Amino acid sequence: MNSANILLVARREMAQILKMRSFWLTLLILPVALALGPLLGETLADTDPTRVTVVDRSGAGAANALEARFTADETRYLLRELSRYAQRYDLQGADRAALWTQRDRWYTPQDLAAFEASGGIEAALAKIETVRPDGVPRFEIPNHDYRFAPPPPALLSAQGDAFAAAARGLFADDPDDTNPEIIVIIPEAYPADGKIGIYSADDVRGSFISTLQEVLTADLRTRLLAEDGVTGERATLVQTIAPTITIDSPPPGGGAREVLLVRSAVPIALSYILMMSLILSGSWMLQGSVEERSNKLIESLLACISPEELMYGKLLGGLVVGLMMLSVWVGCAGVAAYATQGAIADMIRPALEPISSPGIIVAITFFFLAGYIMVSAIFVAIGSMADSMSEAQGFMMPVLFAILLPITFLLQAVIAGNDGIMVQIFTWVPLWTPFAVLARLGSGIEAWELVGSGVVLGLAIVVELVLVGRLFRASLLATGQKPTLAKVMQRLRRTPDAG
């Protein structure tokens, strides 16, 4: 084989693909999405807390209980985030005795009270600031979900339908965004009358209703126990008693569920990118092959080069275009990560950990290239048999189903941390091996599996190229005949007839 001819064909293939508008559109879709995503996210995100007012006509203190519960939940969430931040950046030295420098745990009401008593988040951040190295981002205090405010005067005296009308009036006439968005009405006869009303400007989150229900249910049960002679203190204890649970999960970037997701992000993204770029560059290659057949170009080409040179040139051209696309996308992702820093950079750093060793980089490169050759060769074979794009699509559909459907299941399984028999099978079937191995690199794959599946994949590609070469050679000049499955099998088996 003449390598100069292979390069010439590859160069022409690339030039043809680069002339296509669809190539440039596809190339730009990801960078544009990366650029617009954060902008849209910031623009569309609702960071303002939902304004809540509780009209407690009973005077039984339910409103206070509600507000206390929502405040406690938010403080608990704040403590958990602060604790993870301290672990992630190794800032426990700020105050080793503080709650937020200890491992994840369930924070009891006493813990929350102690946190507030020690100065709350401001005091914690001040301590952290004394030990925070350069380059470690500042802790971002989570937004409040709800803000409780006293009822507006319009609601205080209104009853029945007038109350509903007043509530709707507040929702409708709110030019300064200051009126309540959720109004909870506790009737005068509460707890005897347990009908609690909620008026809302928008859909109410399920979590809000369930928390409301929990608080008021606990209140009703406490009252019931008290009526039965249980002291108020005991009744409250019955309602609030809970085990103290400590959570021993690895710090971010180290293993287990959240870590699995973070570490798998880049490998799974690679697997997706391989799939996407393959489908795209494969369809462009297919167009080129179909054009050569439908334009009766093949004989002129075969008078100059061998079918194998033509086939390898096409594969190489498609591979280079695919890698070019991948480089642009990865480059844009890097620029986006560098530009945005903060949360995205925090995520990318641990996500890059599993692919930072030279061995893994070699493995990624091998499986990516091998995957490309494996699937592209099928597209090239289809192109050699089809006289038109519609005919080619007839061959493409079953092939795409055979590749894409299992890979979709595979990626979901890997994301879910499932390492079962299905994932194992995908790892060893050469058509899916590149996708399976790339996806599993983050969650962990044994070295013997990596090497073994790589060897099997390499051998399968050699066999595939021999068979596709035969099919390609035999199909090129057989225009006007729609190949049946039997004919395809015959062409795959037959020893070379053409030169």
Added chain:
Amino acid sequence: MSVLQIHHLAKRFDTVLAVDDLTFSVSSGEIFGFLGGNGAGKTTTLRMVLDIIRPTSGTIKVLGAAPDRRATSAIGFLPEERGLYSGMSAIDTIVYFGRLKGLREPLARSRGMELLERFDLADRAKSQIGDMSKGMAQKVQLATALINEPELLMLDEPFSGLDPVNQGLLENEILRAARRGAAVIFSTHVMQHAERLCDRLLLLRRGRKRFEGTITEARAHLPATLIAITKTDLSALPGVMSAVAASAEGVEGEEWREWSLTLAPGTDPGAVLEHCSSQGIALRRWDHRQASLHDVFVQLVGPEEVKP
């Protein structure tokens, strides 16, 4: 010097014997016509010479060696079914094929421009093939076959689809290549082109050679006919295979008759005339009609293979 030598070549596709025991050779500077009807085996033979398909048996030698892609730089080929990349410019297309034949880019580009100028397409060098007329695209394709100044130029049905002007241009290019020393072999089933261009030709029928030789030899393959007006009975003349007499129109006197004579193959019409003269046979007309290549073709491959 023989540029192409084919010896006992055969090609079988499943049950069909497409080429059957074919032997011929083409020399440098020679224009060789490869004639035959549809399915005669012309394209199959050319594809075997190009190593696109391999023979079932027999040997092929191109410039003294078995055909392979290393001979690409010495071969120019214009296929019967023509087409080019519609998105490529004319000059890029020619350069691409030139480079596939081993030329360096600057040489391929300069030769490509020379050819386009010769074909009156220099101003369309950067036009995309898809934007050109069919005739223009065919000339670009001819340029791709000539770009490497081949020692063996093979043209498969080169005149099909060309208008008379472009047919003339193609004839000139064939003659130019032969004058340069190339062996030119072209297949056709249109006899007029072969009659005008070929030094030698080969007639093929269903894969088998029916004739190989010069045009004169081909014509000699069929008996010559003579038309004579005389008072003498010519049926007994030596070399005359058959004679039919009829009254001679426009000639006064009932004794004058028009004879249509079919000569035995190989008989020289001049010798028959000389015999008449020596015998004192008075002649008022003597026409020698030689068989056309078309007649030879019809005779050898059958009328069903003839395309007007």
